[in-house]
Amino acid sequence: MTNLRIPGPTPVPEVVAQAGAAEMINHRGPEFAAMMKRTNEGVKKVFQTANDVMTLTSSGTGAMEAAVVNLVAAGDEVLVVSIGEFGDRLINLVNIYGGKCTELKFEQGVAADLNQIEATLKANPGIKKVLITHNETSTGVTQPILPDLAKVVHAIDGLLIVDAISSLSSVPVKVDEWDLDVVLSGSQKGWMTAPGLAFVSMNERAWAIADANKQPRFYFDLRRHQRSAVNGQTPWTPAVSVWFQLDKSLELMFAEGMDNIYARHHRLGQMTRNGVKAMGLQLLATEGVESDTVTAIRLPEGVDGEKLLQVAQDDFDTVFAGGQGSLRGKIIRFGHLGHVHEPDIEAGLEALKGALAKVGFKG
Numbered sequence: 001m002t003n004l005r006i007p008g009p010t011p012v013p014e015v016v017a018q019a020g021a022a023e024m025i026n027h028r029g030p031e032f033a034a035m036m037k038r039t040n041e042g043v044k045k046v047f048q049t050a051n052d053v054m055t056l057t058s059s060g061t062g063a064m065e066a067a068v069v070n071l072v073a074a075g076d077e078v079l080v081v082s083i084g085e086f087g088d089r090l091i092n093l094v095n096i097y098g099g100k101c102t103e104l105k106f107e108q109g110v111a112a113d114l115n116q117i118e119a120t121l122k123a124n125p126g127i128k129k130v131l132i133t134h135n136e137t138s139t140g141v142t143q144p145i146l147p148d149l150a151k152v153v154h155a156i157d158g159l160l161i162v163d164a165i166s167s168l169s170s171v172p173v174k175v176d177e178w179d180l181d182v183v184l185s186g187s188q189k190g191w192m193t194a195p196g197l198a199f200v201s202m203n204e205r206a207w208a209i210a211d212a213n214k215q216p217r218f219y220f221d222l223r224r225h226q227r228s229a230v231n232g233q234t235p236w237t238p239a240v241s242v243w244f245q246l247d248k249s250l251e252l253m254f255a256e257g258m259d260n261i262y263a264r265h266h267r268l269g270q271m272t273r274n275g276v277k278a279m280g281l282q283l284l285a286t287e288g289v290e291s292d293t294v295t296a297i298r299l300p301e302g303v304d305g306e307k308l309l310q311v312a313q314d315d316f317d318t319v320f321a322g323g324q325g326s327l328r329g330k331i332i333r334f335g336h337l338g339h340v341h342e343p344d345i346e347a348g349l350e351a352l353k354g355a356l357a358k359v360g361f362k363g
């Protein structure tokens with residue numbers, strides 16, 4: 001079987017794939033309602049929150065758009081902290097919906113600096129909404145500042161929106177303990193489920209802002225989703241087959257135990273980083289903020305990234321991801337999240353080593 005070592009979609013366990021092949025049910029009937037009750041409880045547990053978490057039929061970007069249309073009004077002053085492509089996507093969304101966006105961008109490979117965020121908020125007292133990516137999938141960096149950032153944002157009576165799409169479920173994101181107002185995740189990442197569902201948690205602070213927000217919205221109106229969920233339904237037809245998968249994958253996740261899942265991701269992240277460095281390669285992420293879900297590897301001088309990815313796929317049946325945006329041709333990304341274990345990493349490292357040798361890298 002192909003070793004899919006990209007940072008999402010990730011491989012799904014056989015039983016999860018089979019769950020998705022079950023016959024269709026009435027999405028307004030009792031079976032769906034019972035399943036939705038189970039998955040809502042499960043998803044909340046993974047989010048470590050007592051808040052409502054809405055499950056949307058969309059990719060992760062839909063959850064990002066939902067956060068923006070529900071919480072940002074045209075003309076609102078907003079700070080977006082970006083450390084890569086997905087942070088830049090938040091900037092785009094805020095701009096498209098008419099927010100007055102202050103961009104605080106950091107170099108690729110580093111985490112955001114809390115002091116600079118604090119200084120920016122001080123210099124712009126009109127800003128009451130802050131958006132940030134927890135795990136920047138384009139650079140392989142996890143931001144360690146969320147609990148402190150939440151305190152800073154709440155000290156100015158602000159709202160913190162966190163894209164945890166490629167981290168939550170693989171690394172700890174303590175939504176309630178860290179007091180994160182709005183948090184996003186997506187099924188095709190650590191959840192061991194096919195693409196198609198996205199999650200948005202909202203606390204009371206966020207609901208109050210959403211209710212007062214006049215920004216037009218329909219498909220992603222989160223109050224509609226919350227109200228439908230009370231009756232075990234979604235406002236629009238859900239991706240039922242992916243939902244079947246989620247139901248099964250949550251069962252597997254709780255059988256393994258969330259702490260064991262976090263420990264496994266840390267172990268595998270470390271194993272990947274050590275293996276890559278042993279080949280003489282360098283990571284993009286600075287030391288101490290490397291992601292346990294994806295490793296961004298700098299391409300050595302003279303190595304053609306496109307060719308490397310092709311050889312890995314053709315000769316080693318292993319798929320890595322390339323760089324995005326300005327990192328295209330400069331890095332490759334090795335995913336290690338979701339249904340992944342030591343042999344997958346070992347095979348991935350072997351494939352990388354073999355492909356590098358074939359494209360002429362001497363090490």
Ligand SMILES: Cc1ncc(COP(=O)(O)O)c(C=O)c1O
Nearest residue numbers: 059060061086135137165166186
């Ligand atoms: C951090 C992050 N944010 C947002 C997204 C966008 O999600 P999707 O591609 O599911 O729309 C991704 C997906 O790669 C991501 O990793």
